Amino acid sequence: MAKQSKPELRVIGWREWVGLPDLGIKKIKAKVDTGARSSSLHAFDLHEFEKEGVKWVRFKIHPLQRTAKRTIEATAEILEYRTVRSSSGAAQLRPMIVTQVELLGIRWPVELTLANRDEMGFRMLLGREAFRRRFLVDAGNSYFGGQPKRKKKLKSKSKLKQQSAVNHTTSEKK
Numbered sequence: 001m002a003k004q005s006k007p008e009l010r011v012i013g014w015r016e017w018v019g020l021p022d023l024g025i026k027k028i029k030a031k032v033d034t035g036a037r038s039s040s041l042h043a044f045d046l047h048e049f050e051k052e053g054v055k056w057v058r059f060k061i062h063p064l065q066r067t068a069k070r071t072i073e074a075t076a077e078i079l080e081y082r083t084v085r086s087s088s089g090a091a092q093l094r095p096m097i098v099t100q101v102e103l104l105g106i107r108w109p110v111e112l113t114l115a116n117r118d119e120m121g122f123r124m125l126l127g128r129e130a131f132r133r134r135f136l137v138d139a140g141n142s143y144f145g146g147q148p149k150r151k152k153k154l155k156s157k158s159k160l161k162q163q164s165a166v167n168h169t170t171s172e173k174k
Contacts, residue, residue, distance in 0.1 A: 009133075009134065009135055009136045010104055010106075010134075010135050010136070010144075011135065011136050011137075011138050011144055012032055012103065012104065012131065012135045012136070012137055012138070012144050012145070013032065013137070013138055013139075013141040013142035013143055013144050014031065014032050014137065014138075014139050014140075014141070014142060015029060015030065015031050015032060015122070015142045015143065016029075016030055016032055016103055016126075016142070016143060016144065016145050017029055017030075017143065017145055017146070017147060017148060018030045018101050018102060018103045018124070018126065018145075019101070019102035019103075020041075020099055020100070020101060020102075021100055021102060021107070022076070022099045022100045023061070023072070023074040023076070023099055024072050024074060025061065025063050025072055025074075027063070027148050028061075028063045028064075028123055028124050029064075029065060029122060029123065029124070030122060030123075030124040030125065030126045031121070031122040031124070031125050031126065032126045032131065032137055033125050033126065033127055033128070034128050034137055034139070035128075036125055036127040036128065037127050037128060037129055038082065038084060038111065038113055038127045038129060039110055039111065039112050039113070039124070039125055039126050039127040039129070039130045040084070040094075040112060040113045040114075040115050040117065040124070040125045040127075041061065041112045041113070041114055041115075041117075041123070041124050042061060042062065042115070042116065042117035042118065042120070042123035042124065043059040043060065043061055043114035043115065043116065044059065044060055044061075044062075044116050044118070045059060045060045046058070046059045046095070046114060047059070048078065048095070054077055055077070055078040056075055056076065056077050056078060057075065057076060057078050057095050057097070057114065058073065058074070058075045059073070059074060059075075059076075059114060060072065060073050060074075061073075061074060061123070062118075062123065063123060064123075065121070065122065065123055076097040076098075076099060077097065077098075078095045078096065078097060079096050079097060079098055079111070080096050081093050081094065081095055081096065082094055082096045082113055084113055084115070092115065094113040094114055094115050095113070095114050096111055096112065096113050096114075097111070097112055097114065098110070098111055098112075099112060101126075101130065103135075103145055104135075104144065104145045106134065108134065110126075110130045111129070111130070112124075
């Protein structure tokens with residue numbers, strides 16, 4: 001009997017930019033955490049409501065780290081509530097939703113608990129259940145899926161004047 005070969009798994013790093021298309025998020029930086037079983041998304045201003053007898057949640061997300069400049073509002077059906085134990089040992093009951101995640105051109109459903117992760121380094125945590133049998137994690141590298149292009153900041157008029165003065169004095173010395 002021939003030995004079945006395992007499917008080739010793609011490699012991801014310990015942090016990756018992922019998309020959450022169902023929630024209107026094109027890119028959010030996620031920590032790929034093999035030590036965490038479940039996945040979590042930064043969410044605040046949660047409001048639960050019923051629609052046709054089913055529990056839903058409306059929430060806001062700041063998709064970019066260390067800034068609240070951009071806010072996305074999303075709604076999702078609550079699948080259930082899960083008690084999640086943090087790394088410090090504290091237990092918290094959180095709503096859990098299912099949504100599509102996209103990474104390296106692959107899209108699949110993932111379970112996400114919603115929690116305020118403002119104080120955490122990453123707005124999203126991708127736990128091992130989310131990438132199990134889909135990817136291998138290279139813990140020493142990042143961004144196998146690439147990084148989004150950053151918009152260049154426009155220089156203020158005072159900085160342009162300072163730079164012009166520096167360039168002018170440099171050209172006089174030549």
